[in-house]
Amino acid sequence: MPVLKFREFGLSNDLQKSLNLLRFDKPTRVQEEVIPALLKKKDLIVNSQTGSGKTAAYAIPLCQLIDWEENKPQALIIVPTRELALQVKEDIFNIGRFKRIKVAALYGKQAFKIQERQIKQKTHIVVGTPGRILDHLERGTFDASKIGYLVLDEADEMLKIGFIDQIEMIISQIPKKRVTVLLSATIPEDIEALCNKHMINPKRIVIEENNSPIKRIVQERYAAESTQKIKLLRDLLVIENPDSCIIFCNTQQKVNDIYNELTRLETPCAKIHGGMEQENRLKIMDDFKSGHFRYLVATDVAARGIDIDNISLIINFEVPEEKETYVHRIGRTGRQNKEGKAISLMAPYEKHLIDNIQTYTRTKIILKQKPDRKTVEANTDSFLQKLKTKPDLKEDKGAELNKDIMRLHINAGRKTRMRASDIVGTLCNIDGITKDDIGIINIVDVSTFVEILNGKGEYVYNKLQNKTIKGRIRIVSKVEI
DSSP: OOOOSGGGGOOOHHHHHHHHHTTOOSOOHHHHHHHHHHHTTOOEEEEOOTTSOHHHHHHHHHHHHOOTTOOSOOEEEEOSOHHHHHHHHHHHHHHTGGGTOOEEEEOTTSOHHHHHHHHHSOOSEEEEOHHHHHHHHHHTOSOOTTOOEEEETTHHHHHHHTOHHHHHHHHTTSOSSSEEEEEESOOOHHHHHHHHHHOSSOEEEEOOOTTOGGGGEEEEEEEOOGGGHHHHHHHHHHHHOOSSEEEEOSSHHHHHHHHHHHHHTTOOEEEEOTTSOHHHHHHHHHHHHHTSOSEEEEOGGGTSSOOOTTOOEEEESSOOSSHHHHHHHHTTSSOTTOOEEEEEEEOGGGHHHHHHHHHHHTOOOEEEOOOOHHHHHHHHHHHHHHHHSOOOOOOOTTHHHHTTOEEEEESOOGGGTOOHHHHHHHHHTSTTOOGGGEEEEEEOSSOEEEEEOTTOHHHHHHHHTTOEETTEEOOEEEEOO
16 A cells, blocks of 8 residues: 555654645655665665656655764765756755755865865765765765665766766765665666666566646747747737746757847846856746846756756757757646646757657647737737736745744854864753753864754843853844754
């Protein structure tokens, strides 16, 4: 009989609390299969499509299995992109919030020293891209001696990008006695060889859902010459009038072109591509997730690792050359068992790409007639009215978790030899406070950040105004989470 509720997995109370606040109730099929197998510490090969809930499928059991007392990283998760690394880090942080699981993300375009300081502190799980992980291992800044769990997420994409040699080098530098999990939408020969070489009697889990994400997405295409596409795009936006939409292009230059054209037509939007500064990209993605704007023009940096609820429309301004990329693009809609829609604008030279995609997905992409002028005009007033209306802001997935948590800043850190034990000792000497009320502690050069749980933040904040920490009164202030 299949597991129907997360509570039936025998998870700790800390994890149950997080999952309840995150509104996890009924596991997806991949979660039903992976969670109990990983809890039994079995090597796994998981063949599952995007949008199936696979991140939580491995994140939940990892958070359960982690020994909180161990200071060195115990689990390593390798992903193809920094966007996915940050998404996975956020998901694990939320799931492990009340168990106080500390997660570090290692990826390029962020200062190496910042990451080095993070993983020198107590860290339970490391998630990152192959190049930066290997860089830390080779420089000796990442101690992988206690890694007991290795997860290779989106293995087919890492193979396609050319990360296979780096992955092999990483595996050679972590303990052989470990649990290995590989997740991939497809299992080509090279990945099969990787599994045979590095896994012990792995359990194979193949998820072919009756209600798979791609089957919940209405897929349409319009034939148009390249020069006609921008007008067609504008007309479709008027007719579809989506609450939230991603417009995918194949190149950075095309993203810039479409963004500039939509802006000229007074359609408020934002853009994201790999040529932009990392900090700017993250800010734009956070704003899009929160609903600050409706339209995002993007390259495929937004096709993977972007988990946003209620994206109602995906438009492929250009058809991707890789059929797998098409699946990942349209997988940004139709999530959480909701309906979605994907439209592709197909130039004559792109027809063979659409044919390949239809064969690969075993799905017919309906060819539609371009909307006529009368239809566009009939929908224009409604479109313009929505443009003038600010979107409803979306609550962050972790917002419910934060309601009873207060983060405090203490003006002392590593340079004054502040230790986590100093903070815990002081807090536990406050009447009514136990270690269960203390969340994640992060100590940097001249500051310490500590989370107070269970709605006791205000009480602790007031007590610390006149209480010594490591022999001195410290300046303690509140920090927005």
